[in-house]
Amino acid sequence: MSVTVKLPTQLREAAGGVSAVNVDGDTVGAVLDALFELHGELRDRLTDESGDLRRFVNVYVGGEDIRFAEALETKVQAGQEVQILPAVAGGC
Amino acid sequence: MGATSLNCRECGSEYELDASYVCGRCFGPLEVAYDHSGLTGDIAALRRRIQGGPQNIWRYADFLPLTGGQPGPSARASSRAGLPAGCTPLIRADRLAERLGLGEVWVKNDAANPTHSFKDRVVSVAAARARELGFEVLACASTGNLANSVAAHAAALGLESYVFIPADLEEQKILATGVYGTNLVKVRGNYDDVNRLCTELSGERDWAFVNVNLRPYYAEGSKTIAYEIAEQMGWSTPDRIVAPVASGSLYTKVAKGFSEWLDLGIIEGGLPVMHGAQAAGCSPVAQAWDAGHDVCRPVKPDTIAKSLAIGNPADGPYALELARSSGGTIESVTDDEVRQGIRLLAETTGVFTETAGGVTTASLAKLAARGAIGPDERVVLVITGEGLKTLDAVRGTFEEFEIDASYGAFVRDVEREGVTA
Numbered sequence: 001m002s003v004t005v006k007l008p009t010q011l012r013e014a015a016g017g018v019s020a021v022n023v024d025g026d027t028v029g030a031v032l033d034a035l036f037e038l039h040g041e042l043r044d045r046l047t048d049e050s051g052d053l054r055r056f057v058n059v060y061v062g063g064e065d066i067r068f069a070e071a072l073e074t075k076v077q078a079g080q081e082v083q084i085l086p087a088v089a090g091g092c
Numbered sequence: 093m094g095a096t097s098l099n100c101r102e103c104g105s106e107y108e109l110d111a112s113y114v115c116g117r118c119f120g121p122l123e124v125a126y127d128h129s130g131l132t133g134d135i136a137a138l139r140r141r142i143q144g145g146p147q148n149i150w151r152y153a154d155f156l157p158l159t160g161g162q163p164g165p166s167a168r169a170s171s172r173a174g175l176p177a178g179c180t181p182l183i184r185a186d187r188l189a190e191r192l193g194l195g196e197v198w199v200k201n202d203a204a205n206p207t208h209s210f211k212d213r214v215v216s217v218a219a220a221r222a223r224e225l226g227f228e229v230l231a232c233a234s235t236g237n238l239a240n241s242v243a244a245h246a247a248a249l250g251l252e253s254y255v256f257i258p259a260d261l262e263e264q265k266i267l268a269t270g271v272y273g274t275n276l277v278k279v280r281g282n283y284d285d286v287n288r289l290c291t292e293l294s295g296e297r298d299w300a301f302v303n304v305n306l307r308p309y310y311a312e313g314s315k316t317i318a319y320e321i322a323e324q325m326g327w328s329t330p331d332r333i334v335a336p337v338a339s340g341s342l343y344t345k346v347a348k349g350f351s352e353w354l355d356l357g358i359i360e361g362g363l364p365v366m367h368g369a370q371a372a373g374c375s376p377v378a379q380a381w382d383a384g385h386d387v388c389r390p391v392k393p394d395t396i397a398k399s400l401a402i403g404n405p406a407d408g409p410y411a412l413e414l415a416r417s418s419g420g421t422i423e424s425v426t427d428d429e430v431r432q433g434i435r436l437l438a439e440t441t442g443v444f445t446e447t448a449g450g451v452t453t454a455s456l457a458k459l460a461a462r463g464a465i466g467p468d469e470r471v472v473l474v475i476t477g478e479g480l481k482t483l484d485a486v487r488g489t490f491e492e493f494e495i496d497a498s499y500g501a502f503v504r505d506v507e508r509e510g511v512t513a
Contacts, residue, residue: 008114022215027186045116046119053119055387058288063285068392070391076325083288085291085292086113087119088119088122089113089291089307
């Protein structure tokens with residue numbers, strides 16, 4: 001089941017310069033694992049020692065923050081877009 | 093001397109002073125680092141130099157991240173100084189203190205900025221740094237006040253601008269942005285949706301998004317609130333600060349401003365106890381505080397305090413750390429308390445604030461009511477914006493009279509003579 005992972009500019013160098021990657025997976029966790037299989041360097045950038053997402057990493061499925069769903073267990077449908085963005089933007 | 097690098101707050105990695113905001117190694121936020129070793133000698137001389145500076149935030153240029161020092165006078169085609177911000181009044185609020193049973197309360201009225209909110213401080217710094225870095229377009233994701241400020245600063249500097257706002261924003265804030273001649277983009281979604289779009293756009297366009305890729309510089313502007321309070325209090329610190337929390341940037345940077353000056357010996361006292369204020373309808377930081385967590389779970393905002401309606405606060409973890417380390421708290425208040433807070437401040441000080449100031453004032457009232465503030469303590473309430481921007485919040489909160497133009501009507505309908513209650 002193929003989904004598109006959109007990468008922020010800060011990660012593209014570690015992913016061979018591309019802005020999006022197609023991988024298989026039916027949850028966010030599985031999708032990210034598949035992404036890390038392809039581009040090993042991304043694992044360390046995005047997750048800490050225990051394998052959890054670092055606290056300044058936001059992940060969206062279909063535009064919705066995965067923390068409103070089931071975090072890494074959030075289901076991903078074929079053709080959906082998974083977007084990774086830095087959390088530090090915005091605000092007052 | 094001055095700004096030296098951008099450092100990651102999480103892992104300490106160092107970066108050049110360019111338009112970046114995220115650590116490439118761990119995704120942590122970047123923050124401006126300084127070398128102030130040249131300022132430690134003659135403190136009296138440094139104070140005099142600050143006092144002799146311009147009546148705006150550039151009097152603190154030594155502590156702001158411009159590599160070329162304070163912006164100079166206008167050139168022919170474009171103003172280099174832009175739209176000066178800061179030097180807003182610090183008002184002693186004895187009637188407010190009396191009403192709340194407190195000893196000494198001061199109101200830092202940042203509605204007295206060019207576009208009527210504290211945002212002019214942060215945008216002044218971001219816009220000046222954007223010019224130094226050679227950008228020709230200013231942009232932002234805004235809950236309204238920032239939109240006003242970015243559009244106005246771009247107009248003053250002769251830069252093009254793009255302003256992104258949630259489509260359901262208060263009409264006053266939309267009108268007070270469009271008037272400056274910006275590219276005003278209303279996004280169907282809440283602020284966090286706008287922010288996500290702008291974060292993506294900042295990677296695709298060569299623009300200075302003041303609160304995305306210029307965020308490390310932008311955030312430093314909030315330190316000037318602390319510098320001004322300290323200078324206005326005779327080079328000393330208050331005992332407590334009550335400030336609003338949306339992303340948590342202002343709240344944490346005010347503390348950073350005090351800390352820097354305390355470290356350099358420019359001011360006396362200690363770091364104030366820092367109280368953060370949120371609206372209950374969008375209180376991810378207050379909820380994390382109450383639960384004892386050190387990170388925030390995002391929320392969907394539902395509050396009249398739209399300028400604070402950030403459900404996914406970027407500086408949430410640092411705001412929680414600061415509340416803890418300074419002995420403070422993160423408060424939350426209901427929308428009704430926000431309206432009461434606006435009225436309380438207006439009736440006791442003559443300062444009409446927007447909903448964010450209602451949140452802050454109501455939080456002070458809450459702290460006072462539960463006896464958290466000692467009678468001999470000096471408290472500063474940070475009022476960040478102007479009441480005329482959120483007029484709907486006070487509609488229907490007071491009585492009014494409409495009469496015929498006759499003395500008899502006045503006596504009968506207003507003074508109610510002969511009418512028994």
